[in-house]
Amino acid sequence: MNATDNSHPLGAAARADVLVVGAGLAGLHTATLLARRGHDVLLVERRARLAGAIRTTGIFVQKTLDDFPLPPEHLGPPIRRVVLYPPGLRRPVSLVSARDEYRVGDMGPLYETAAAAAVDAGVRMALATRYAGRQGDTCRLVGRGGPTAVRARFVVGADGARSKVARDLALDRNRHLLVGAEEVFEVPGSDEPPTFHCVLDPSLAPGYLAWVVNDGRHAHVGVAGYADRFPEGLRRALERFGASAPGLAGVDRPEAVERRGGPIPVGGVLRRISCADGLLVGDAAGAVSPLTAGGLDPCLRLSEFAAAVLDDALRTGRPEVLAGYDGAALRARFRGRLVLRRGLAHVRTPAWAAAAFTLLRTPPGRAAAGRVLFGDRSFPDPPRG
Numbered sequence: 001m002n003a004t005d006n007s008h009p010l011g012a013a014a015r016a017d018v019l020v021v022g023a024g025l026a027g028l029h030t031a032t033l034l035a036r037r038g039h040d041v042l043l044v045e046r047r048a049r050l051a052g053a054i055r056t057t058g059i060f061v062q063k064t065l066d067d068f069p070l071p072p073e074h075l076g077p078p079i080r081r082v083v084l085y086p087p088g089l090r091r092p093v094s095l096v097s098a099r100d101e102y103r104v105g106d107m108g109p110l111y112e113t114a115a116a117a118a119v120d121a122g123v124r125m126a127l128a129t130r131y132a133g134r135q136g137d138t139c140r141l142v143g144r145g146g147p148t149a150v151r152a153r154f155v156v157g158a159d160g161a162r163s164k165v166a167r168d169l170a171l172d173r174n175r176h177l178l179v180g181a182e183e184v185f186e187v188p189g190s191d192e193p194p195t196f197h198c199v200l201d202p203s204l205a206p207g208y209l210a211w212v213v214n215d216g217r218h219a220h221v222g223v224a225g226y227a228d229r230f231p232e233g234l235r236r237a238l239e240r241f242g243a244s245a246p247g248l249a250g251v252d253r254p255e256a257v258e259r260r261g262g263p264i265p266v267g268g269v270l271r272r273i274s275c276a277d278g279l280l281v282g283d284a285a286g287a288v289s290p291l292t293a294g295g296l297d298p299c300l301r302l303s304e305f306a307a308a309v310l311d312d313a314l315r316t317g318r319p320e321v322l323a324g325y326d327g328a329a330l331r332a333r334f335r336g337r338l339v340l341r342r343g344l345a346h347v348r349t350p351a352w353a354a355a356a357f358t359l360l361r362t363p364p365g366r367a368a369a370g371r372v373l374f375g376d377r378s379f380p381d382p383p384r385g
């Protein structure tokens with residue numbers, strides 16, 4: 001038995017206080033917090049290995065690193081420098097923070113460390129096990145041994161942007177999505193400072209950004225945007241960008257690269273994210289900053305709130321306390337970012353992007369960009385348990 005596959009987690013009784021669906025960061029964190037409070041938690045994940053099929057670049061903002069104990073040995077060097085490029089890459093705007101701003105997680109080991117902590121806390125974890133639906137308080141699972149059923153008092157949908165649990169609990173679902181894809185490969189060390197390069201070019205990344213993060217250990221080369229607006233599709237956009245991406249001088253792209261990708265909800269936290277039978281966390285709840293598309297910090301913060309509310313409901317036997325887990329209240333607190341997201345969505349032509357750079361090169365433009373990129377404001381702090 002390895003640390004993250006605790007033998008026969010479904011067990012003969014097939015009951016749990018809480019069934020958590022999805023072992024991304026949101027599911028792992030919620031499950032661990034609940035188990036630490038003494039609840040019987042079953043965590044199911046359809047992937048067979050948590051280090052495979054990763055869907056994130058893994059950029060953590062400093063505020064997350066300050067507030068959550070992520071293992072430093074699985075984090076890349078600190079990044080202070082962001083370079084913003086217009087279409088054509090000429091006259092970029094360089095912003096350097098006085099403090100460390102980001103670190104890129106080595107996500108495979110980070111997920112595995114979080115899974116080991118979950119199992120240590122008492123979470124029963126079933127990998128290669130898919131949540132297939134729900135009837136009454138019984139959920140259908142399909143695992144290595146075939147279909148099975150589990151009765152759980154509460155279900156947590158930590159199953160990502162296209163959450164099946166949200167559908168089954170009749171909760172809100174993400175409708176406003178970007179899609180992103182990136183390649184990851186090792187880079188030789190260089191004298192360049194670790195840098196986050198962002199290209200604002202709607203022909204490459206319609207409605208969002210193309211990026212290169214080169215922290216001197218790994219390069220992440222990616223694009224994201226509205227799926228129906230890529231002129232030649234997402235894959236071709238990534239190929240085009242990869243051929244001329246900035247920040248990779250002296251770096252040869254190896255033949256074999258790791259490929260990552262997936263949907264990114266950017267419509268803001270959904271309004272209805274709980275009911276008497278369960279709740280949603282992470283991407284399933286739309287907990288992603290609509291402007292920066294960062295979801296790692298929000299998913300950790302919202303998981304703490306979710307675990308506190310579920311703990312209360314289990315201890316008191318009062319499912320109605322889950323009504324306090326209210327997406328509408330959280331959503332109201334980042335209305336400004338939704339407005340800015342709409343602004344970014346409207347940058348539809350390279351000419352518009354170039355015009356935006358005229359503004360960005362002015363002192364107020366640079367100050368505004370600095371506030372978005374270095375602002376410590378990726379997600380409103382929900383009440384913590």
Ligand SMILES: Cc1cc2nc3c(=O)[nH]c(=O)nc-3n(C[C@H](O)[C@H](O)[C@H](O)COP(=O)(O)OP(=O)(O)OC[C@H]3O[C@@H](n4cnc5c(N)ncnc54)[C@H](O)[C@@H]3O)c2cc1C
Pocket residue numbers: 021022023024025026027044045046047055056057058059060129130131132158159160161164179180181182222260261262263264281282283284287288293294295296297299
């Ligand atoms: C290309 C890309 C790059 C990104 N880069 C960053 C970044 O650098 N920084 C940042 O802050 N945010 C980034 N994001 C967003 C961030 O990665 C997500 O917001 C965050 O990882 C969400 O975590 P989660 O646990 O909610 O969902 P996920 O990590 O998607 O986890 C959901 C899990 O549920 C499992 N699952 C789904 N359905 C089922 C089922 N039926 N049964 C069992 N298991 C199921 C999936 O296999 C998955 O493991 C990026 C997103 C993308 C797509």
